[in-house]
Amino acid sequence: MGLINSIGRMLGRPSKVNASPAMTPPAIQFADFSEFPPEELIPELDRAGVDETALTPAQLEWRRDGVVTLPGFLPDEVTQPYIDRRIAHAKPPGWLIATPYMYIPEMRDLALYPPLMAKLKEVIGEEMMLHLCLTGWLSSQRGWHQDDYLNPSFVNSWYTAVWISLGDIHPDSGPFEYIPGSHRWPLMRGEKVRQFLTEEELGRRAAKTGINHWEKYAERFIDPAIDYEIAKFGRPSVKFLAKRGDVLIWHGRLIHRGSMPNVPGMERRSLIAHYSGVNHRPDMPVRAQDQNGETYAVFDTPMVD
Numbered sequence: 001m002g003l004i005n006s007i008g009r010m011l012g013r014p015s016k017v018n019a020s021p022a023m024t025p026p027a028i029q030f031a032d033f034s035e036f037p038p039e040e041l042i043p044e045l046d047r048a049g050v051d052e053t054a055l056t057p058a059q060l061e062w063r064r065d066g067v068v069t070l071p072g073f074l075p076d077e078v079t080q081p082y083i084d085r086r087i088a089h090a091k092p093p094g095w096l097i098a099t100p101y102m103y104i105p106e107m108r109d110l111a112l113y114p115p116l117m118a119k120l121k122e123v124i125g126e127e128m129m130l131h132l133c134l135t136g137w138l139s140s141q142r143g144w145h146q147d148d149y150l151n152p153s154f155v156n157s158w159y160t161a162v163w164i165s166l167g168d169i170h171p172d173s174g175p176f177e178y179i180p181g182s183h184r185w186p187l188m189r190g191e192k193v194r195q196f197l198t199e200e201e202l203g204r205r206a207a208k209t210g211i212n213h214w215e216k217y218a219e220r221f222i223d224p225a226i227d228y229e230i231a232k233f234g235r236p237s238v239k240f241l242a243k244r245g246d247v248l249i250w251h252g253r254l255i256h257r258g259s260m261p262n263v264p265g266m267e268r269r270s271l272i273a274h275y276s277g278v279n280h281r282p283d284m285p286v287r288a289q290d291q292n293g294e295t296y297a298v299f300d301t302p303m304v305d
């Protein structure tokens with residue numbers, strides 16, 4: 001199959017966003033909790049005036065769409081050890097900590113596969129470091145968002161996430177969905193978002209963990225603000241209808257979501273991994289290297305099964 005055909009097969013047909021440009025603007029708008037970071041603080045490929053004639057195909061796709069799509073990138077022998085390990089952990093939501101890769105070498109081997117790390121460096125321009133894995137085999141069902149704003153503001157788009165498909169993704173399972181080109185929108189800022197939360201929301205803590213989930217409470221105004229922006233933007237969303245071994249790398253500023261499954265509970269086999277530039281995480285000073293010299297962040301979080 002030709003490359004263009006297999007990208008088309010993997011991404012499915014663009015779908016219409018269900019919002020009309022005639023919508024009433026929401027009270028809190030996207031511009032109220034986002035900004036354009038100064039050019040000198042963001043990766044080279046995000047800047048104006050880049051000489052596009054000198055770019056690789058992956059870099060051009062990154063600049064245009066905010067993703068790199070890699071059909072059939074991972075041979076079965078690369079995905080199999082982690083699939084076996086994940087099947088042995090027979091829980092649809094996966095492991096419950098954000099950094100299970102610290103304890104599961106098969107997960108590290110997959111998320112830090114050297115040709116994948118080389119692609120991340122090709123688009124960001126520096127070595128990347130693994131610091132978060134989502135291991136559920138269900139859609140996260142998280143609404144439209146960017147990822148970068150959930151991190152300290154000094155990260156400034158030195159951030160990527162990767163959707164590694166470990167099976168044939170059924171359209172009814174709630175595929176990963178994104179708005180191509182939305183990585184050019186301003187960057188949401190955690191502190192700007194929190195300005196619009198009430199005192200009660202800022203002080204609210206989850207009963208079990210004691211954690212304040214401000215990002216969750218903020219969805220009440222983030223969701224309508226992004227829906228409105230998507231309708232104005234006019235580029236249709238794309239669903240990643242992947243096959244095993246297909247990979248999608250997305251920009252920290254790209255608007256994306258784990259779409260709602262049409263069949264609740266339908267399996268969606270993936271490993272989702274998040275990375276930041278090694279020179280842009282002073283808040284993650286403890287690191288380790290795998291056998292290929294690839295870097296991952298180390299935390300004192302115990303494993304929870």
Ligand SMILES: O=C(O)CCC(=O)C(=O)O
Nearest residue numbers: 139140141176257258272
């Ligand atoms: O469920 C999904 O595919 C979306 C996951 C997501 O938003 C993320 O990992 O940042």
Ligand SMILES: [Fe+2]
Nearest residue numbers: 145146147256
């Ligand atoms: Fe996300």
